[in-house]
Amino acid sequence: MRRAVLLGLAVAAALAAQTSLKVRVGAETVTLPLERYVAAVLAGEVGTFRSEEALKAMAVAARTYAVLLRGRHAAEGYDFCSTTHCQHIELQGITPRLEEAAAATMGEMLWYEGKPAFTCYTRDCGGRTEDGAAVWNLSAPYLKSHEDPYCAAAKWRWEADPRQIVEALRQSRLRTPEMVERVGVVEHTASGRARTLALRGAGESVRVSASAFRFALGRAFGWNTVESDRYEIHWPVFEGTGSGHGVGLCQRGADQMGAAGRSYREILAFYFPGAALGITGRGLTWQRVAGERVALFTTAPSLDGAVLELAERELRAAAERLHAQAPEGVEIRVYPDLDSFRNATGEPGWVAARTDGRRVHMQPVAMLRSHGALESTVRHEMLHVVMESQAAAGLPPWFREGLVEYLAGGGAHAVTTASGQPDSAMRQRTSAAEARRAYEQAAATVAGLVARYGEAVVLSWVRSGLPVEVKRK
Numbered sequence: 044m045r046r047a048v049l050l051g052l053a054v055a056a057a058l059a060a061q062t063s064l065k066v067r068v069g070a071e072t073v074t075l076p077l078e079r080y081v082a083a084v085l086a087g088e089v090g091t092f093r094s095e096e097a098l099k100a101m102a103v104a105a106r107t108y109a110v111l112l113r114g115r116h117a118a119e120g121y122d123f124c125s126t127t128h129c130q131h132i133e134l135q136g137i138t139p140r141l142e143e144a145a146a147a148t149m150g151e152m153l154w155y156e157g158k159p160a161f162t163c164y165t166r167d168c169g170g171r172t173e174d175g176a177a178v179w180n181l182s183a184p185y186l187k188s189h190e191d192p193y194c195a196a197a198k199w200r201w202e203a204d205p206r207q208i209v210e211a212l213r214q215s216r217l218r219t220p221e222m223v224e225r226v227g228v229v230e231h232t233a234s235g236r237a238r239t240l241a242l243r244g245a246g247e248s249v250r251v252s253a254s255a256f257r258f259a260l261g262r263a264f265g266w267n268t269v270e271s272d273r274y275e276i277h278w279p280v281f282e283g284t285g286s287g288h289g290v291g292l293c294q295r296g297a298d299q300m301g302a303a304g305r306s307y308r309e310i311l312a313f314y315f316p317g318a319a320l321g322i323t324g325r326g327l328t329w330q331r332v333a334g335e336r337v338a339l340f341t342t343a344p345s346l347d348g349a350v351l352e353l354a355e356r357e358l359r360a361a362a363e364r365l366h367a368q369a370p371e372g373v374e375i376r377v378y379p380d381l382d383s384f385r386n387a388t389g390e391p392g393w394v395a396a397r398t399d400g401r402r403v404h405m406q407p408v409a410m411l412r413s414h415g416a417l418e419s420t421v422r423h424e425m426l427h428v429v430m431e432s433q434a435a436a437g438l439p440p441w442f443r444e445g446l447v448e449y450l451a452g453g454g455a456h457a458v459t460t461a462s463g464q465p466d467s468a469m470r471q472r473t474s475a476a477e478a479r480r481a482y483e484q485a486a487a488t489v490a491g492l493v494a495r496y497g498e499a500v501v502l503s504w505v506r507s508g509l510p511v512e513v514k515r516k
């Protein structure tokens with residue numbers, strides 16, 4: 044759920060864009076907020092991880108990849124396809140656990156020299172990662188080949204049938220002798236994987252790239268034949284370890300690292316050494332400042348520290364106003380600039396803050412102060428946090444927003460009986476003016492209800508849900 048306070052229209056005009064991605068799913072193009080896309084990649088690529096820390100590491104890798112390669116399919120009218128060509132996504136497979144892994148790392152990416160890093164990943168590196176240069180001609184220091192003691196090498200074995208090989212290579216339009224009598228590795232990559240093979244038979248010797256050979260077999264017979272280029276050939280038997288290209292984060296190793304108690308930061312540092320984890324290219328990282336019930340996440344504790352005290356005070360006041368317990372474990376993230384706020388939340392620049400459950404995301408303090416909106420924003424979001432901890436299921440968005448606006452304003456608003464359907468207008472993110480009108484209308488509707496039923500009764504609806512005669516309006 045999104046909760047928002049609106050900033051001035053001047054900001055809206057300057058910052059119209061927001062982070063969402065167009066993704067081709069089957070015959071349709073769907074628009075997804077960045078964080079939903081990240082959760083969908085987790086569902087498609089690593090939904091079966093045991094370790095939450097490994098899931099978080101993958102969330103950072105998937106997010107960085109998305110921001111770096113956005114627009115990859117621009118010529119076809121969308122950003123990404125939904126297959127492993129880009130990142131494999133499963134919208135139906137998104138679970139609360141995967142959403143939490145995305146939310147816990149929201150906005151965090153890996154950076155190298157001020158730009159998002161190329162955070163590729165592989166199913167299983169087989170004990171040694173591959174060099175980026177061997178697969179993509181990309182010689183980044185953070186993609187250098189290195190030993191991986193975490194993916195206890197499981198061996199695979201495939202026995203070649205010469206006729207199958209000839210048939211598969213032909214289907215993929217690769218050159219092949221009429222009959223294959225022997226296959227040998229004639230060139231290795233720096234990590235010891237096969238780079239070039241020689242296929243001998245019928246008096247001929249034909250060279251093919253090992254990856255083209257593997258893809259041809261995979262396409263023809265499935266991906267559990269020759270699973271990686273990390274093998275030895277004892278003709279006609281292929282014996283190897285690993286699965287996939289081997290570059291970057293090894294999913295099997297990452298899951299083991301997480302299960303062994305390593306954090307997602309350590310996992311990312313191990314697989315992308317030298318790339319910086321942060322929410323901006325300047326390498327800023329979150330620092331946690333703990334209060335009584337609220338934890339502040341900031342990149343500049345000395346600048347943002349005052350927010351913590353303000354939030355503690357407003358949280359207590361909100362709890363009192365709603366006759367509720369102030370929840371614990373509230374998190375406030377104050378972003379260092381508009382870009383990082385928008386990358387993380389997918390909200391346009393005219394949205395000052397957003398609350399998901401007990402997690403609040405806020406624009407930079409200086410930005411809110413310059414609009415005179417710091418106190419009102421924190422008050423508004425703390426009211427949301429308390430209300431969300433109490434709210435009956437199905438309490439409509441117009442009532443949640445309207446009540447918070449009403450309570451935050453504190454005074455009497457103009458009474459109106461027109462409730463309309465403010466929900467869709469509040470949720471849209473293209474027009475600041477329209478959204479503002481929807482919020483004002485929701486607040487006025489709630490003020491009308493208070494005038495008619497009394498505040499205590501209206502507040503009791505937070506827990507009990509709206510009575511039928513109000514719902515019907």
Ligand SMILES: [Zn+2]
Binds near residue numbers: 115116124125128130
């Ligand atoms: Zn693609």
Ligand SMILES: [Zn+2]
Binds near residue numbers: 171193194295296
């Ligand atoms: Zn590995």
